Amino acid sequence: MKIAVLSGKGGTGKTTVSTNLALTLNIPYIDCDVEEPNGFIFLNPVLENEEEVFLQVPEIHKETCTLCGACVKACQFHALAKAGKEIVLFEKLCHDCGACKLVCEADAVTFRKRAIGKIQRGRTEKIQCERGILNIGEPMAVPIIKKLLASLPEETQFIDCPPGTSCNVVNSLRFADAAILVTEPSEFGLHDMKMAIELVKKYSIPYGVIINKDDQTENMVKKYCKESQTPLLGAVPYSREAAIIYSKGGMLCQESSYKKIFEEIAEKMKEVFRWN
Incomplete structure (x- = not known):
């Protein structure tokens, strides 16, 4: 229980x-x-072990990005914005949903880990x-x-x-x-x-x-x-x-x-x- x-x-x-x-x-x-x-x-x-907790956040690759803005429109959390000739990421708004990569026809989105905290265990x-x-x-x-x-x-x-x-x-x-x-x-x-x-x-x-x-x-x-x-x-x-x-x-x-x-x-x- x-x-x-x-x-x-x-x-x-x-x-x-x-x-x-x-x-x-x-x-x-x-x-x-x-x-x-x-x-x-x-x-x-007494602490026995500790592990970090990560989120996956997107990286937009300029060399393949067409600036179509599909990833910006798909992000419900406004973590991405089109600013001039680049897509800007506000990483602390990202919820690790992966929608940006799903809609990117140019395959310009990959992900990297970002640590947000940790878990500790002890006895x-x-x-x-x-x-x-x-x-x-x-x-x-x-x-x-x-x-x-x-x-x-x-x-x-x-x-x-x-x-x-x-x-x-x-x-x-x-x-x-x-x-x-x-x-x-x-x-x-x-x-x-x-x-x-x-x-x-x-x-x-x-x-x-x-x-x-x-x-x-x-x-x-x-x-x-x-x-x-x-x-x-x-x-x-x-x-x-x-x-x-x-x-x-x-x-x-x-x-x-x-x-x-x-x-x-x-x-x-x-x-x-x-x-x-």
């Missing part, structure tokens, strides 16, 4: 929850938040960990996310999704069998959680909610879950102690006061997702 951990907005504690649950359940952790992959800071795995004492890292200045995270998730083994994994509900999240969620939505008890948290729920529903996969920084009152998120019959998997209380542990890069589940909380959440997950 692939369990996606997502949130409608950043800063809710998605990575805190996913890393602590991964350790509690001894389940491999995959960090798909490739623009800001923070999970390794807390899990601190803690208990679990396997993987993450994607997007190179600074690169605009497209999806190719790294797809490569990271395309060859996952059948065993259960935690997929730490990017924040929000963008195409990066959609491409992470496509591989999931269940979803955990992490939110906080605030107007913004509730609003964006509802957006994330609508996204999860499109994939018809079971889901549940975890409240982070819980104020331990009958707050708006708990009321929403009760009224909408949304499974509430548990709540991580807001405390100064948690903030101190987090700021030092520590794991909450290794502290006695929080260990039981994550163990109870893990049991609730198995009940809601019918997962053994």
Whole structure:
């Protein structure tokens, strides 16, 4: 089972929850938040290997190019433009679709590799960990996310999704069998959680909610879950102690006061997702 951990907005504690649950359940952790992959800071795995991720971008050969402009018209992403006596490439807009070569009757298009990021794999004492890292200045995270998730083994994994509900999240969620939505008890948290729920529903996969920084009152998120019959998997209380542990890069589940909380959440997950 692939369990996606997502949130409608950043800063809710998605990575805190996913890393602590991964350790509690001894389940491999995959960090798909490739623009800001923070999970390794807390899990601190020993790196075992690393590989670069490439896109294929076109090269237009002037000696054979007839400047017909067919490649420019075919590019839906405006990565090519006809400027005077040459075809100009804006390589960071290229999506590696290959349409430019298909329409070039002069056979003036070839491809070269362009590195956009990397994938790292490592291991803690208990679990396997993987993450994607997007190179600074690169605009497209999806190719790294797809490569990271395309060859996952059948065993259960935690997929730490990017924040929000963008195409990066959609491409992470496509591989999931269940979803955990992490939110906080605030107007913004509730609003964006509802957006994330609508996204999860499109994939018809079971889901549940975890409240982070819980104020331990009958707050708006708990009321929403009760009224909408949304499974509430548990709540991580807001405390100064948690903030101190987090700021030092520590794991909450290794502290006695929080260990039981994550163990109870893990049991609730198995009940809601019918997962053994």
